[in-house]
Each structure stands twice: as C-alpha cells, then as structure tokens.
Amino acid sequence: MSQIKSHTIPNLGIGIGLRIPHYEEIFRNQPDIDWFEIISENFMVEGGKPKENLDRIMERYPVVMHGVTLSIGSAAELDWDYLKKLKALARYTKTPWLSDHLCWGRLPGAHYHDLLPLPYTKEVVEYVAERARIVQDFLEIPFALENLSSYVAYQADHMPEWEFYSAIVEKADIYMMLDVNNIYVSSRNHHFDPKVYCDNIPMERVLQIHLAGHSDHGDYVLDTHDNYVRDEVWQIYAEVYPRTRGVSTLLEWDDNFISFEDTWKEALKAKQFQAELISAHQATAGG
Amino acid sequence: MPFDVRSPQQLKQCQQWFASIIVRPIDEDSRMDLVAPSGVAMEIEAKNYIKPSRTLTSAGRIELYNQQYWWRLLGILHDSFPLLVRLFGYHDFNHTLGMPYLVAYPPDHWSLNRLGENLPRWLAENYSGNDKQLLLDSSRIDLAYTQSFLAATLAPLNVADSSKNGDFATLLSKKLYLQPSIFLFQLAYDLFAFRREFLKEEPDYWIENDFPSLEQGEKNFLLCRNPHNDVVWTEISLGEYLLLNYFQRGATFDEACQFLEQQEESIFEDVAKNMQRWSQKWVARGWLSLQRS
Numbered sequence: 001m002s003q004i005k006s007h008t009i010p011n012l013g014i015g016i017g018l019r020i021p022h023y024e025e026i027f028r029n030q031p032d033i034d035w036f037e038i039i040s041e042n043f044m045v046e047g048g049k050p051k052e053n054l055d056r057i058m059e060r061y062p063v064v065m066h067g068v069t070l071s072i073g074s075a076a077e078l079d080w081d082y083l084k085k086l087k088a089l090a091r092y093t094k095t096p097w098l099s100d101h102l103c104w105g106r107l108p109g110a111h112y113h114d115l116l117p118l119p120y121t122k123e124v125v126e127y128v129a130e131r132a133r134i135v136q137d138f139l140e141i142p143f144a145l146e147n148l149s150s151y152v153a154y155q156a157d158h159m160p161e162w163e164f165y166s167a168i169v170e171k172a173d174i175y176m177m178l179d180v181n182n183i184y185v186s187s188r189n190h191h192f193d194p195k196v197y198c199d200n201i202p203m204e205r206v207l208q209i210h211l212a213g214h215s216d217h218g219d220y221v222l223d224t225h226d227n228y229v230r231d232e233v234w235q236i237y238a239e240v241y242p243r244t245r246g247v248s249t250l251l252e253w254d255d256n257f258i259s260f261e262d263t264w265k266e267a268l269k270a271k272q273f274q275a276e277l278i279s280a281h282q283a284t285a286g287g
Numbered sequence: 288m289p290f291d292v293r294s295p296q297q298l299k300q301c302q303q304w305f306a307s308i309i310v311r312p313i314d315e316d317s318r319m320d321l322v323a324p325s326g327v328a329m330e331i332e333a334k335n336y337i338k339p340s341r342t343l344t345s346a347g348r349i350e351l352y353n354q355q356y357w358w359r360l361l362g363i364l365h366d367s368f369p370l371l372v373r374l375f376g377y378h379d380f381n382h383t384l385g386m387p388y389l390v391a392y393p394p395d396h397w398s399l400n401r402l403g404e405n406l407p408r409w410l411a412e413n414y415s416g417n418d419k420q421l422l423l424d425s426s427r428i429d430l431a432y433t434q435s436f437l438a439a440t441l442a443p444l445n446v447a448d449s450s451k452n453g454d455f456a457t458l459l460s461k462k463l464y465l466q467p468s469i470f471l472f473q474l475a476y477d478l479f480a481f482r483r484e485f486l487k488e489e490p491d492y493w494i495e496n497d498f499p500s501l502e503q504g505e506k507n508f509l510l511c512r513n514p515h516n517d518v519v520w521t522e523i524s525l526g527e528y529l530l531l532n533y534f535q536r537g538a539t540f541d542e543a544c545q546f547l548e549q550q551e552e553s554i555f556e557d558v559a560k561n562m563q564r565w566s567q568k569w570v571a572r573g574w575l576s577l578q579r580s
Contacts, residue, residue, distance in 0.1 A: 041398060046439035048468070049516040069397040075294035075302050082397050107306055111394045114355055116305065123295040130292045152348040153338045156301065191341055219342035220351065 003173050007142050009207045010096055012062055012248040016267050019253070023053060025260035030060060033264060037250050038093070040067040040100075044085045054093070063093045064208070064248070066177070069111065070100035072135065072145065073118040073128050076108050087139055097142035097207055099177035102128070102165060117150035120157040120164035129171035136174050144175035144207050149185035149214070149223030161186065162200040169205050176201065178244075179210035180236040181223065181252075188221040194236050203243040211237060211270065212252040226255035228266055238273040246274070304336055308349055309356045310393060312386045317357070319350040360394065360402065361385045365490075367403045368429040370482045371422065373490045380490075387413070400437055403430060424478055431470040431510050435518045438468035441580060443573030459540045466573065467580040468518075470510040471532050477502040479520045511574070526550075526557035527565055537579060540566075 013034030018026075025031075036057060043054050057063060067086065090098055103115040118124050136143040147165055159167075169176050178201070187194045211234075213227030229237075229251070241249070251267035258266075308329075311320050323332040333345035340348060364385050365372050372380045384406070391413070392405040407426040414422060444463060472478075484499035507528035510520045523531075529550065533543045547558050569575050 044398070045400070045437045046467075048435075048437050048440075048512065050437070052516050073298075075299035078291050079397065104302055106397075107302060109395055110306065110310075111397055112306060112309065112356060113359060113394055113399060114309075114352060116302075116352065119298065119301060121297075124298055127292055127295055127298065134291065151343075151351045153340070154301065155334075155336060155338055156297065157338070189340065220340075220348075222351070 003136075003142075004175065004205060009142060009175075009247070011246050012064070012096070014267050014270050015064070015248065015250045016263055017066075017250065017252050017254065018057060018063075019257065021257045022260040022263065027056060029260075031260070031264060033061065035062040035064060035248065037064050037066050037252075040065045040086055040089060040098070041069055043093075044082075044089055058093060063095060064250075065090060065093060065095040065098045066146075067098070067100040068115065069105060069113070070135070071105040072100065072102065072131055073104040073124065074106045075104070076106050078131060078134065079106075083135065083138060090139060090141055095141065097144060097175065098139060099144040099146055099175075099208065101148055102145040102168065103148050115148050117148055117152055117154075118164075119154040120159045120161060122158065125164060125167045125171065129168045132168060132172035132174050136172065142175055142207060144177040145169060146177035146179050146210065147182050147186075149179075149182040149189075149221075151189050151220060151222075153190055160192065160196075160200075161190075162197045166201050170202060174205075175207040176205045177208050177210065178206045178240065179212070180240055181210065181212040181214055181229065181233045183236055184230070184233045185214050185221045185223045188216075194232075195239070198236065198240055198243070203240070203245075206240075206244045206247055208248045208250060209237065209240065209244070210250050210252055211267070224255060225252045229269070234269070234273060237270065241270075241274055249274075301336060305349070305352075308333075309353045311353065312390060313354055313357050315382070317354050319346070319353045321346075357386070357389075360389055363399050363402050364388075364406070367433050368406065368426060369486055369490075370425045370429050370478075371406075373485050373488075373493050374418075374422065374425060375490075376494045377490055384410070384414075400433060403433070406430065420475075421478075424472070424474055425482070428472065428478060428482060428510070431472075432518050435468045435470055435510055435512060436516075438466070438512075439580060440468065440573075441466055441576035441578040444570055444575040444577060446570055461577060462537050462539055463534050463575045463577065464537050464579050465531060465535045466511070466576060468512045469531070469535070469574060471528055471535065472508040472510070473528060474506050474508065475503065477504070477506055477522075479508055479522075511572075524557055524561075526554045526561065529554065530558060530562075530565070531569075531574075534575065 015033065015035035015037055018036040018038050038054070043050050045051065069082065101115045102118070104118060105112050105114055105116055132143070132145060145168065183194050183197050187197065211229050212225045213229055215222045215224040215227065249270045251263065253263050307324050313319060319329065321329050323329050325332060329346040330344060333349055337345040337348055339345045361381050365377065371384065375383060388406055388409045391409055394402055407423060407430060410423055410426055446458065481499055481501045507523050507525055508520055509523050509531065510518060513519050530543055530547065533546055547555055
C-alpha cells in the first residue's frame, strides 16, 4: 500500500521560517503564529544558544524541519553520520515530516553548499528514487523533496522538470514539498508555463507549500528569499492550494530582513488565496 | 549499516565537471574564468553540458553558480571572522585571505560552522606581512567565538557527588577537564577590548577612519559562555591562566600543584593566595568536568 495513504499529514496552517533577527520579537511578544520551519543544519550542533532557542520555541510552537545538505542526487555515498544526526533532531523536535531538496551539492570529500540541479534522465530518476526510499525508511517519518529554482538545463535532459519530479516521488513513494516561488523562478529561467507544471504533478503528494520572494535580473531570475512574494507567485499559489485540498503553507524570508510583524503579515496574505478551498468546504458541509 | 545505490557514471562525470567549474575563483568583477580547466574556452566547453537559454549562453548560466559559490562562502567567512574582515576591509579580505584560503581548504563538511576552522593554520603557513602575529591572534579569537558558541556542555563537576563520604581528598586524584566552550589566550596586547570597539562599526567604516587604540602589554584572557549561553571574555592573571591551561589538557589537582611548584615565585604566590577562590569560582560556574570532550 502506498504510504501516503497510511500517513495523516496535519495542516498546520501558515508559518514562517525561524530566523535569528526575529528571535527577540518572538520571545518578547509570543505572537500567535501557527508554526515555524527550522533549517535542520542550524540545530544539528553540540550545544549552546541554538539549542536553547530551539527549546524556547518548542515550548509554544510546532516546529517542522527543512534541510539543505542531504544532497539526495549527489554522486557520492549517503552521509550516514549526517542522517543519524538528522534523525536524532527529528525525534527531539517531533517534527511531523522532514524535507530537503531535489538536488545535488557534494562529491566525495567536498561540499559545495548550494542546491545544484540534476539532469532529468531516467537513470537519475531511478538513482534518486531509490536513495529517497532508503532515506524515508531510515527516518521513519514522512519525507518530502522540494523542487528547486534552477538556472541551468542540461544537454542530457530527456524530460521536463515536472515529469522528473513526479516520477521520483511516485517511484520512491514519498512526498512533495512544493515551492511555488521556485516554479515561477524556474519557469522564467527555462521559459515554460507554470500552469503546465502545476497540471502535471501529483497534488495528492504535496504536504507543504513554500512561498518566497526573488530577484528579477531581466535575463534571469534568482531565488533570493529577500523580498515580498510577487503577484505572479501568489497566482500560482491560488491555483495550487485548492488542488492540494489544504496543506501547511510557509513563507521563507532569509535576507534583507523586515520586522517579524511585517514578515508575519506577508505570510498571512496566503489566507485570501485559500478562500476558494474554504468556500468549497463550507459548501460541502452545508449541502 | 543501511545500503546505498551506485551512482550512474554519466551523472558522476557531469557533476565532476560542474564542480570543477564552480569552485574556480571569480575575478575582481565577480566574473568567471573564460577558459575552462581543460584549456578550452568556457563558451565552447559549457555547451557540451549545458543548454543555452533564450537569454543566457551556456557559460553565462553556469557562471551564476560560480558566483553564488564564492559569494556564499565569503559571506560566511565575513560573519565568522568579524575582526579579521575589519582589519582588511571586504575587498582585501576576499582577495588576500578569503579566496586563497578557500582554494587551499575548500569546504568538506555539511556544516558551514566549520568553514573557517583552518584559517588560522592557513595564515600561519601562508601569510608573511609585518602584521602576521596580530592577524593570527585575531583569527584565533574570531574562531574561538564561533567554537565556544556551539560547543557541547559536559556534565559539570559536582563536588558533593564526586567525593566519597564528604572526603574531598578523593577529588585531588581525579582528572579534571575544562569545558570545551572555554578558550584561553596569552597576548601581547588587549585585543579583546580592541575587537569590542572595532565591531561597533561595519567593516568599510574602518577604511576611511582610524582604528581604535590597541593597548600593548602582556595579558591573559578567558573566553567562555555565560549562563545565558552568550560568549563573553574576561582578563585573568598569569597564574589562573597557567592553571586553567593545565586543566584544558586534563589534569588532577595534584598534578596541577606539582606543575605550579616549578613556576616563578610570583606566579606560585599568586596561585597560593587565590587558588581556593578560583576553584570555588570554576566549580560554581561549571567550568570543570570529569568528562573528556
């Protein structure tokens, strides 16, 4: 049986990424926010302030883990030391699921600390899907891969990104952490229609949606997470959200920070785009 | 151990090529080297691997990743070495220290906290300016701040639990270790006060303005975490420095006392006079542990 039928994935509501510049406001004002996403690696440390801050956050808020260095598509052995620490943190935080990126970022003896895109081939689908299944089995909690923003396409590509992404998650029987800003950024850099992307992925596997801002340089767009969410990205979100039947939504803001209050206000805009699904639910309940 | 899957050969080749391009230093204008490591022009070689887009060439597309690699890693070093980056300014730090260091010691761990851990060693081996000692001391202090911030906390020495039936003499023969979050420095100047003043302004401010004054004279310092897990520093006497330095390697009180008996009379007197107060302070602050890190 597909495991996505056996898991109950909660809709946590609207959250934001937990970031250092906001700690003071959060601890002082204890805002009524639904949940926080943490970057796993920031808390996979021996001790000190990061752990203390995490404990304070966990006293009041649900926390979900999102990693950046799993490098599932790297031509290098899985890092079991890293995976053991990741699992230990997952148990500690009681994260309801864990995500990382559909990318590569290391080779034997080297880490590039970037989310590098993969060639879209059947061989790579088989390779990544098998590794994702191994990771999922090891972690023992729902595991999701996030679609990238990418700036290159390979001569070796034999299929579009949405087909590659879908094939991996279905073959591995895992989940999707769908970043709608990344769909938009990649659609600009690779000149495809975001609607085609959204029409061709298994929405039942989406367990969370990311929103973020980006930098438009004309000839290319960079996924910088340092700005408000653009209208075009909200439009994709509005398209996607009802099709997921309602999942947790997260705003990422990682640079050129604004106040916590303004970041939260930006995240809450998601509610207006969730209205269609809410109306549909109400209509069903009333009928 | 759970099994893994062998990577496809073509994927490996593609990634090895990609990596070989993005790790090459960018120039002063943040541009990619126009010639590939193979000697072929990048505009030609990149087309073998990467499709051009409607707006960017193949080489132009991978250049974005080349730039991101350096900007990200240099940004991490700026944050990790705030004193060093202010001594140089951003531009000179990047080109004199940062990029050569990262070529010699490229990242090999998933944690970016470890990116700068070899910078003091690289400086010692490669830098030959007149200010070398100042830079070495600065790099060690900056690195210690990061390492202290993230260090584990060992179970602190509990005097009551560690003695048998209230007989504290048993403690004298037990090996004690300093908490891994504690760092000791012996300097020819007050670099900590200098650093504190220096960090009040952004790095580029100091390009046009005089540096803070650096008080000369032999001084000893301790860096540690306070009960709020903030990293703090304090000046200590030579006697306390020598004693704590001995415990850093692991030692019993008996061994430490024997070491002190071999020191100059002034140091021995300082320790004899203050030992009880110091050891009470160290235990109260949880600085000593029976565990080894």
